[in-house]
Amino acid sequence: MKSRDDGQIFDDDTLWDELNGADGERRQAALQTLDAVGELAALRAAADSNLSFNDAWHEVFDWDLLRVDLEEDGNREIHEAAWRMWEAVMHLSALRDVADGELTDDDKHWAKELAAKVRKRLNDMRLTAGYAVAMTEGAHG
Secondary structure: OOOOOOOEOOOHHHHHHHHOOOOHHHHHHHHHHHHHHHHHHHHHHHHOOOOOHHHHHHHOOEHHHHHHHHHOOOOHHHHHHHHHHHHHHHHHHHHHHHHOOOOOHHHHHHHHHHHHHHHHHHHHHHHHHOOOOOOOOOOOO
């Protein structure tokens, strides 16, 4: 994923471009990202009566706000939704980088390890919370 000067980890236009793109795997990853973004935006809007879904949608892409959701355990639903969104965005970003030929073998290895760590953390959180179904390696969503 390319770093951005404006503090956003992704943007609406890029997501819609991927949804309308020719690559089926990237479209599927974009759809999963869209679902994750929508879930996080809906949870944020529901938690703050002064925040509309539309405003929450646009704020979802702000790295500083997402980092707070990823690190804070104040609202478990928002925290978990933020991790799901992060994983979906990272998956889509990795597919984009591979298609652009920007990832080295070391990058690909690192990305696989990071994805496995994120899945394990989500799985551990779900098991700790008593969820009956936990994510398995290779599941995306």
